[in-house]
Amino acid sequence: MLKSVRLKKARTMFPKGTKRKSPEDEAPGPGPLSYSLQRQSLLDMSLIKLQLCHMLVEPDLCRSVLIANTVRQIQEEMSEDGTWQRMALALAQGAQGPQGPSGLAPPLTPSPERLVASELLCRSDLKPAPHRGEGGLEERAPGAPDSPDSPYLGPFSRWEGDEGEEGEEGDSEEADEADSEDSLSDPEEEVREHTVFGTFEIKPPLAESRGPSAENRGPSAESRGPSVEPARLCDIRAPSDAALEELFSDVDPSYYDLDTVLLQGPKMGPYDLLESLSHSPALSPAPTANCRSDINELDHIMEIIVGS
């Protein structure tokens, strides 16, 4: 019963197309429960938008900044009223227990996958990477190298364009971490962990200071450093279909229709990619930055886009 109520809330929050079914559906129900669900839905939607904006054309930085700020606001509010801490606790308990339920999650407890997505992405914004070895899925922020020289990377690292970066070196660092993740015994958990961060992980820039850009002031051409960032599509690891379905179990599939109508363009909309990911074979993870494999996977993505 509660589950169906939740679906109804989702439908009213995100009405299909532009025509409403009935005016009664517009106003969401009163009370703290529905507000908290709305807020959670908004958080999920924002995370999806952030994650899926990396297509073949460079995404809009302004849009990403605004979405990330919204996520931060939600997270702050959730921290204030204790929801965040409760979620983190539930996540810790869920991670130690068996795998997340393959069926539909109980409506009052957000699914573990959602907790992973929310927790990890938001932690990256506000807190430095915790020390590795504290164990547990929730403690580890992926893509955070241990070496103190490499700063932690957040959602905007992919826009680090103009300071000098050495791609190959960074990628092998990343590969080493991925290979030596002893704490994560379950490969599927690792896959889910990278679902959110995969598209954000960038090689750590070498000299992250204002120095180089300050030197470029005044009457000198602002030259772009050799920013070598192959398309991050190679880092997208398609989560298991069950996990993906779990994450979006209460998403009204009519959203996809809405977006195919509204989002006209050769690029896939955010939900098109979701569909293609869940239907196409999982992309093979590329632990080493092999340019050829990048290009092969790029071709693969192109085939999906062109095919759909």
Add this chain to the structure above:
Amino acid sequence: MQWCFSQVKGAIDDDVAEADIISTVEFNHTGELLATGDKGGRVVIFQQETENKNPPQFRSEYNVYSTFQSHEPEFDYLKSLEIEEKINKIRWLPQKNAAQFLLSTNDKTIKLWKISERDKRPEGYNLKEEDGRYKDPNSITKLQVPVLIPMDLMVEASPRRVFANAHTYHINSISVNSDNETYLSADDLRINLWNLEITDRSFNIVDIKPANMEELTEVITAAEFHPHQCNTFVYSSSKGTIRMCDMRASALCDRHTKLFEEPEDPSNRSFFSEIISSISDVKFSHNGRYMMTRDYLSVKIWDLNMESRPVETYQVHEYLRSKLCSLYENDCIFDKFECCWNGDDSVVMTGSYNNFFRMFERGHRRDVTLEASRENSKPLQVLKPRKVCAGGKRKKDEISVDSLDFNKKILHTAWHPQDNIIAVATTNNLYIFQDKVI
């Protein structure tokens, strides 16, 4: 003031080709020329007919004057990303000689184009035949002076300067300075100052990139030079602030001279407050005393001497405030609407959804909603004011919020610098309206 349909340019069929999507519209300084840029990287310039062969109630029509491919798609091999050829902005230079000059920009590269007319050609060369073949020198017995004879008008567009490789992020604005020597280009995080003659270097005058990109919370959304003071420019941000800078104060204008920001209304606070406060366009008034900003739901007019709050605020589509969540979901909340002043700064105009556009008469506190549609496209047909019903009982001729087509958005509008002629761009059509004479 009543508005009539004058012309519509563009394809009629509903299936819009991606490349035909209009991305910018701009009149030149006399209003004789009207330029549009599209997603396919093309610029189309329309010219107003000078001979007024028509009866007095017709204003002269705009016809195609020149079409050229300004930008081509590029591929950034280092980032493995496409650079779109979409023209983000066009700005005309004031005319100095017979030729016209405009700046057009995509995400990364600005180009200066010269548009010149050729209506004479030389004839009577001594060494060449009319078709260009060289004559046999032995056959030449006398000398003649070549003469210029009239020919059909040919309009040529040639790129005179290419200003490239100065922007890491996407260029959102260009603005020509009143000194006619320099211009600025702004991307998400930086603003550069160029000399129109020099392409291999630019001065960086604003840089808001944080040392650590993780800390990025604000981007530059628009920038413009003051129309008369060549040392003054403003730039707007995604947090709803406008900063005015004086280039005489220091070479680097990271510290603003003035900061324009309206305190937030706590009663309207929501998770979307910041997004809807993001300013999508900023325009100085022609007289240089005011500036106008456009955020998602409103247009604000600021007195340059008062930073604390705008002097006027106009609601464009307040009925959308209760729909912000849906608009966030379908990404419409990120649409960047532009705004413009009329010639004497008494009226401002901006676009909305459902191919509606709004005009606000400042002195009389009047506003009107009009629609650009093929149905209202009979010559000199007077546009009927439209009304959106926010809730409750819908009156006849009103349209309810839920019936609005959010695919049909008017993002780009332009007003003739002297006359009451406006250009309104729907997705792929350009509508020209004029006020009703007589």
